[in-house]
Amino acid sequence: MSNVPNSSAAPVVRTRFAPSPTGEMHIGGFRTVFYSWLLARKYNGQFILRIEDTDQVRSKERVIDNLIEGFNWLSLNFDEGPAISGQYGPYYQSDRLGIYAHYAAQVLEKGHVYPCFCSEERLDTLRQEQQKRGLATTGYDRKCRNLPEKEAAQRMADGEPFVLRLKVPLNGFTVLQDALRGEMKFNNALLEDSVMIKSDGYPTYHFASIIDDHLMKISHILRGDDWLPSFPLHGLLYTYLGWEMPVIAHVPNVLGDDGKKLSKRHGAEPVLLYKGRGYLPEAILNFLALLGWAYDEQSEIFTVDELIDKFSLERVHTSPAKFDTTRLLWMNGIYIRKLSIEELVKNVLPFLEAPEADGGLPDSVARPLDRAYLRSFIHLDQERMKTFADAAFLTAFFFVDDLEYLPELLIDKKIDAAGALCALHMAYNALTGLATWDHDSIEQALRNVAAEMGVKAGPVFMGVRVAVTGRKETPPLMETMLVLGRERCLRRINIAIQRLETIQVSAETAQ
RNA sequence: GGCGCAUUCGUCUAGUGGUUAGGACGCUGCCCUUUCAAGGCAGAGAUCACGGGUUCGAGCCCCGUAUGCGCUGCCA
Numbered sequence A: 001m002s003n004v005p006n007s008s009a010a011p012v013v014r015t016r017f018a019p020s021p022t023g024e025m026h027i028g029g030f031r032t033v034f035y036s037w038l039l040a041r042k043y044n045g046q047f048i049l050r051i052e053d054t055d056q057v058r059s060k061e062r063v064i065d066n067l068i069e070g071f072n073w074l075s076l077n078f079d080e081g082p083a084i085s086g087q088y089g090p091y092y093q094s095d096r097l098g099i100y101a102h103y104a105a106q107v108l109e110k111g112h113v114y115p116c117f118c119s120e121e122r123l124d125t126l127r128q129e130q131q132k133r134g135l136a137t138t139g140y141d142r143k144c145r146n147l148p149e150k151e152a153a154q155r156m157a158d159g160e161p162f163v164l165r166l167k168v169p170l171n172g173f174t175v176l177q178d179a180l181r182g183e184m185k186f187n188n189a190l191l192e193d194s195v196m197i198k199s200d201g202y203p204t205y206h207f208a209s210i211i212d213d214h215l216m217k218i219s220h221i222l223r224g225d226d227w228l229p230s231f232p233l234h235g236l237l238y239t240y241l242g243w244e245m246p247v248i249a250h251v252p253n254v255l256g257d258d259g260k261k262l263s264k265r266h267g268a269e270p271v272l273l274y275k276g277r278g279y280l281p282e283a284i285l286n287f288l289a290l291l292g293w294a295y296d297e298q299s300e301i302f303t304v305d306e307l308i309d310k311f312s313l314e315r316v317h318t319s320p321a322k323f324d325t326t327r328l329l330w331m332n333g334i335y336i337r338k339l340s341i342e343e344l345v346k347n348v349l350p351f352l353e354a355p356e357a358d359g360g361l362p363d364s365v366a367r368p369l370d371r372a373y374l375r376s377f378i379h380l381d382q383e384r385m386k387t388f389a390d391a392a393f394l395t396a397f398f399f400v401d402d403l404e405y406l407p408e409l410l411i412d413k414k415i416d417a418a419g420a421l422c423a424l425h426m427a428y429n430a431l432t433g434l435a436t437w438d439h440d441s442i443e444q445a446l447r448n449v450a451a452e453m454g455v456k457a458g459p460v461f462m463g464v465r466v467a468v469t470g471r472k473e474t475p476p477l478m479e480t481m482l483v484l485g486r487e488r489c490l491r492r493i494n495i496a497i498q499r500l501e502t503i504q505v506s507a508e509t510a511q
Numbered sequence B: 001g002g003c004g005c006a007u008u009c010g011u012c013u014a015g016u017g018g019u020u021a022g023g024a025c026g027c028u029g030c031c032c033u034u035u036c037a038a039g040g041c042a043g044a045g046a047u048c049a050c051g052g053g054u055u056c057g058a059g060c061c062c063c064g065u066a067u068g069c070g071c072u073g074c075c076a
Helices: A027-042 A065-073 A097-109 A120-132 A149-157 A205-215 A225-241 A271-276 A281-289 A304-310 A325-338 A341-353 A371-377 A388-399 A417-432 A439-453 A457-469 A477-484 A486-510
Strands: A014-017 A046-049 A113-116 A163-166 A173-178 A182-187 A195-197 A220-224 A247-251
Touching: A014 A027, A014 A220, A027 A046, A027 A220, A027 A247, A027 A271, A027 A281, A027 A304, A065 A271, A097 A113, A097 A195, A097 A205, A097 A225, A113 A149, A113 A195, A163 A225, A173 A225, A173 A247, A182 A225, A195 A205, A205 A225, A220 A225, A225 A247, A271 A281, A281 A304, A281 A325, A341 A371, A341 A388, A371 A388, A371 A477, A417 A439, A417 A457, A417 A486, A439 A457, A439 A477, A457 A477, A457 A486, A477 A486
Parallel strands: A014 A046, A220 A247
Antiparallel strands: A113 A163, A163 A195, A173 A182
16 A cells, blocks of 8 residues: 555545354344444445454355355445455455464564463363362463473474464553443453464464454454453454554344344344345345434334445444344335335245245146236235235235135124125125126125125125135235136135035034 | 443333433224225333432432343364
C-alpha cells in the first residue's frame, strides 16, 4: 500500500466471515455474520471470506460449496475469498503457514513466546490433578516457561516436538475496548500461556486470526461473545506484534428455546435447511437482523437495503436472544403475501412437485404441474401460507382426482344429516341448471337452496365446500368452485351425496 | 471450582434520571364474513431478577446477591 493522497479520509471498512470448515454454516452463528456483512455494505467496504482450516484433525475437505450456496441463497456476496480471488490471499489458512511461521519466529526472538516440550499426556494428567484438588487456577503450570535459552534451543534443534506458548504477563491488567461494552479490564494473573503454534507447525486460532486480520486489513471484527475470555490474549498479541487493533465487537450468541447457545451440537440448523422448509431469504434476514438489534420503537419490517442503511453497531445488544420460530413463521407469512403471483408460482412449484413423502402433492398427481393452472388460483392460498411447504396441503384438492374425507364432515353443526343430504341434492340440481358458471350465479343458486329449505346459507355453503374440496377450511367457496369448474364440482357433489346416503343407511340399520 | 458476560410482559424488543413502562409475535374476545386465513379493534400479560445505596426523584448510575449462559484444549 503506497501513501495514498486521501489517507486522511475515513478508512475502508473491511469485515470478514472466518469459519472453520468443520460443519455446515448454521443459523445461530449466521446472525453475527450478517451483521458483519451489513457493516461492510453500509460503508461501501468489503466483505471477505477466509477459511480457518488450521485444525488438521477436524477440518473436512475444502468444501465451501455448501457455504457459498447458503450465502447465494440469501443474496449475500463476498468481495474476496477462495475461488473469488482478491489481493490479500490466499484465503485458506492452511495455505498461509509460511506467513505464520515468519511471525512466530519474530515473537519468539523477542521473547513473547516460548517453546514448550510438555507432552499431551503430561498436560492431561496435570489437568486431572488440578481438578481433583479443586484448584482455583487450572491450566498449564508453565513448566517450560523458564527453560534456559540454550537448553530450549538445543532441544528444538534436536527435533524434539514442541509448541509455542504465549508468555503472558504475570501481573497487571490488560485494558481493551469492546465496541459494544466499552472499556474492559482483564487481570493478567488469570491469563494462560496459551498455545500459539501447535506441534504440527499449524497456528491456533488466536495466532492465525490476528495475523490474517491485520494482513487482510480487516477494520471491524464481529464475533460471538464466547470469545470474550480470550480477548485479553488477543490484545496482548496485537501489542507484541506492534499492530493496531481493529474495532472488535463481541456479539451475544443466539440461544435455542431452552436458553442454551445454538451450536452444531445443540439445535442449530444449517441455513439452507430453511430454504427446504419454504422460508424466504428476505424473511430470514429480516428476522435475524432483529435478533439482537432494533432500529426504533416500532419498525419491524425492513428490506435488506433498509437494513444496510439503518444498521449500526451502537444499537446491537449485549444480551443474548432466543430464536423464536413462531415469530419467524409470522414474518415469513408477511413476505409471502408481498410476492407477485409469478414469484409465488416460482417459489411454490418445487414444493408441490416434490415427492409426496417429502411433503409434496400426492404422487398420484402427474408432474410436471400445469403452471398456468397453478397461476390461476395460487393467489387464493397466498394469505393462508406461512411457508411454501404449506402449499401442498393447501392446494391438494385442486390437483387430486379423488377426495378423501370423512363423510361426517359434510354435515354442518347447524343442520342434520337429512338436511345436509337434501341441500346437496338441491345444490346439484341448481348448479346443473345454471346458465353461466360465474361467481354470482353460483352464490345465488346456493343461497336460493338455503332459502327454499328455510335454513341459513352457512350450512349449505359448508356442505358444498366439503363436497367439493374435502375440507372445512378453504379459500372462498365461489372462487374455489370457479377454479375447479362445473364438471368437477358436480361430480364431487354427486360422490358426496352417495357417501352421505351410505352413512344414513348404516345409521338406520344400526337402530 | 475459577474467570467472564448477561438480566424490561411467555418470546423479540423500545426506553439512556421525572413515561399511565411503548411496540411486535403468541394468546383471548369482538368486528368483517360462506369456512379458514388475512385485516381491523379491544383485552389479558412486566411490583423493569432480588437487596442495598447515590439522588428531590432510578428500569436507567454504583455496590452486593441470585439466576442463566459462556470460557476454562496442541477446537475454533
